[in-house]
Amino acid sequence: MPLHAENFQVNPESLGPGTEVGSWRVVERLGVGGFGAVYRVEDLARPGEFYALKLALRPGDARAEREVTLLMVKAVHPNVVRFHACGRWPHPRTGSLYFVMDWVDGWPLDTWAEEVNPTFRELAQAAGKLALAFHALHGAGVRHRDVKPVHLLIRRADREPVLIDFGIGDYVGAATITEQPVPPGTLHLRSPESLRFHRANHGRPGARYEYQPTDDLYALGVSLFRVLTGHYPFPPHLPPDMLYLAIEGQTPPAPADFNRRTPRALSDIIMRLLAKKPQARYATGAELHAALMSAVSFGNPAAWEASLFEWEDAAGTESPSGDDARQRIRRPEWPTSSSTPPAPRLVIAPSLPFARRLARGDVKASEQEPPPVAPPRQQRLRSRVPVVPVLFVVVVGLAALGAWLLEFGPVSSAKGSAPLSDVVPPPAPFREVAPKEALPEAVPVTAPPMVEAIAVAAARAATLTKEDAPVMKESKPHASALKKSGMKAMGVAGACLNLACSGPQVRPAPPPEDCPPGADEAMKELGIRLGDAQVFVFDVIKGEPHVITVREGNAIVRLGDEWKGLRGGGLLYGKLHLADRVYGRFTWLRVNKGRTYPVCIELLSGDRKHGLERKPGSDADSAIIWTTGRANPVDRFE
Template sequence: MPVHAENWQVHPGALGPGTEVGSWRVVERLGVGGYGAVYRVEDMASPGDFYALKLALRPGDERAEREVHLLMSKGVHPNVVRLHASGRWPHPVTGFLFFVMDWVPGLALHTWVETLNPSFRQLAEKVGTAALALGALHARGVLHRDFKPEHILIREKDGEPILLDFGVGRYAGAATVTTAVLPPATLHLLSPEAMHFFRTHYKRPGARYEVRATDDLYALGVCLYRVVTGYWPFSPEQPPDLLYMQIKAVLPAAPLAVNSRVPRALSDVIMRLLAKKPEARFQSGHEVHAALVAAVAFGTPEEWEFSIFEWEDAPDATDEPGGVRRRIRRSDWPTASRTPPPRRMVLGPVLAMPRLPLRRSQAVPGRAQGAQGLRRQGRRWPFWLVLVAVLACATWAAKVPGGWLLPPLTEEFPAAPRAVTTNQPARWSGHEMAQEVESPETAAAAAPPLATPTPAAAAPATHAEVQAAVKMLKTTVSPATPTPNTKAPGLGSMGKALCVGVTSAALACSGTPVRPEPPPEPCPPGAVEAMEKLGIRLGDEGTATFFFEGKHVQPTTVTEGMVNVRYALGLAEDLPQNSRLSGRLIFGERVYGRLTRARSPDGSVNIPVCLELWDRQGGRGLIDLGKRGPTTATVLSTVYVRAVREFE
């Protein structure tokens, strides 16, 4: 007795063998996706003829209707899966939309390579044909928008590549179905411009990214990279925010650096497809095909006849007792290459910094040696008991012959010395920021690492700067301060008891208070214009790390006040890696950073900037990990920097 689907209450993604959908009988389920299920079916009017039937999972699915229209008209091509029929199930009017296509026995592109291990010439032929088909679709206004190895099937009978699954495809003039910023897609296949658009527009209602042909071609480059190396250029297993930063700004290792068997010309074609700027890529599938043809024609025959991978025995997978089956051997990810992201990191591959010899810090000495440091320490216990303790001790000290134990409170300590550049006039932007110092040790070459590592706080001062600070403090302390050899008379037992008792009570009652948030302040004059000229737009994000002495530290200790961080990537191509971003840290409920100057290692870039430190969760400021001291805090050493119009 035939099984009629109209009599079954069953989910469209769970049809069993024998279920009849129109004039087609289900043989097996091939797979289920986010929008539809695909079955291998038999034509009941022609037994033995098999097809693929795709059934929408929701009634009235506009995306399925658009796919049917695309395949019926603009998608007709010898290398695109062919449409045979469409209808609705179980009700012919209100049921789920289904459509019947060619069933293409064969393997997905990456599986075909890993199973048969073809030559590079054979791969170039398949990919070149697929690129021509993609170019023909683009010329008709059709975009695939989810191009990946699984959607390129190598047909078993003739080896032709067939493009599949246009479920999220779009053609010119089609109604918009997606309400999100980006269409449904696979994250690690998205182009850098799509990722950037999402990060800068995801909160704007109605923002829509317009996919272009270069997005599909970028995805083709990702597919090729995966096929010839065995690795994705950027691992899909890492957190989305780190994947975004890598796709946007990190250049992956060239395929030739991963798999030494790859012909250099093919490696160059793939790297051009993966270019960060769309205008630097091939602009059409026909250009990709022409480049592959030229690469094969002008290369040596031997390099193109190599199999893509070497074979190795797989004794754990035998076809028969005593037999051994071969498998491909992937090369290890290169560790000495300059371009791939390092693989061992706490926060993610993109955030690692190479262990390069660093120039000694050129920051102003820490303010804890001056009045600013004392004032910040004084804010730690802003309670009335502290005031009582201080007044009590001061009263007893006033009665001591010989004067005060410390200089009178009305006398100010000097501010920390302001360093001035020796080879250029001093600049002042109207904001508190570290000015640059060119000491004799650092003017000519990078100084060797210090013998003892120091925390990654505001970058440590040079020896010359420390000596200058100590000398200035010595010459500016009040003459009323007693010398070390002067013994001041004691307070007496009653005074000591009162001071110790009241102070102990104050310390016992007081905890670490929540400090006020820093007030808003404008950017340095000309900072926004200078950033735009360099290619940094408002809202752009990048990554940076605090300076280190010899090794990567997670987490790290930072000091309130002047700070330098080392730029990693993400803001602008014209801002060199390892540029120094200078500014200051302000402690509140979080650790806030306001960076006001950027300087490249060679000095070619030296501009005012307006950048804030943000954490990975998208919040302004850095999270204090709970080990804060009077003027120190513990934070993650890798941070985001964001271009802003003003410091909020």
């Protein structure tokens, strides 16, 4: 028998099953917040169809009215919960406002991470879609202001992320509701700048914090940190004053520093989201999306296909859903110290002549160079002895080393003899890093993702950078030193120098490579046929086509709408390879509607030749090319 409001005292936060609210029947209560209660309801006109109904706890609540305006008009997006109907109950004029939305059967973002244990690729794709949703909302003047894992749902049916609960949301032009300096929210998800404003303006009448898109993106970064590590960057249980100080002044450990499975590029992106200054974060959701897609595209596929956590046996324990859990994630422990290995050091044999001079103190203090400072994000080879800056001493030492090797064989040390390859450590293995635009402090966040000279890609492991390679210039002291060492030693020293500072060479063409998973299906869905090459232009180009200078690394090109599935065109994300020609391989396509698809598209010149022609004036590290060409869909990069 249906329950009617006139038969009992209405309590909006505790409606029983069977209660009829307008044309909806309550099935169960989903949750209660500070301003409203949410119920799963059934449509009386269509039995079996279920929705979510939110009922304001108090009649005339301006928050509920603003939330209806947001969902019905302002915050319309495929990854935002969809609005269906609204009304007042129990009286159509004086009752509490209610509105009906999709019932999203899914997991909160952190619960999804711990129960499903998805791959890093799946997490990056979900985060990228949320980033585009925020980009669209912020562009419409909407601020969510309560971003946290429980409001970021992953729908069970299709694993799509859905943003819910705009209860304290706001939009440009909306009336002010509260009298507080900062809007309501969850303390451990507030941005550092909002806390600074609150501290500086507490008690000042009329002071209002202007919430920015970077506040929402900061809270998204906190949520993703929680997902990747099982911890919040700043413990919510701290006393408020300590939590204030931590958020404003402390930098948490990077996710990759204690969840070692995390790709470094993803860890860097999240740390940029948590930057203390809003100018150092991504300015828009579109920038965040581009950084995530680039990181996935250019990273080690095996690392991105790994699950977020390790599984461990949990037989006999109860899962959050109430079932007997056979497995559960192994939550990483909060790090107590850094375990980053130290930079490799160059060990120089103590028997070298100039090393003996240094050990005896024969070299004047004024001739000795102070210890070098390692630049950020690079590993430098360091010596156990001071380095003499005068270049001829380096040449003399190398020449003497060559002669000594010819006379006595392998380098000797206190631990016995070892080949030279054991004394000079091999280059550090390639570490996956975020694209330049994804790193904190790398570039101003207002800068476009590419400039006319495209950012240089990370150097290959076996290649020394120009900064690492010594600069050699012929001069009389060098020549005399070599002459004294003999022609035999000069030949060996020359070989050593060539190994250390060989000039940049034109790289070979990239090897064959498989397309990313799902590219074939996505291109079919978009109506992109193999071999159907269409015109592209580099995304930064304005005006008529001309020539530009590019470097090896990440690139973005813009497509027209020639392919039938691309109404309004789209952006291709990929990488340029410099060889005899400039080869482009693009693995992600973002259409103007905001969706992102894996693709497999290579660049052809205007006359449909493989790769783009290098124009006169190109060198080994850069190429001058025409700004347009053809984007050719393939089933494998050859």
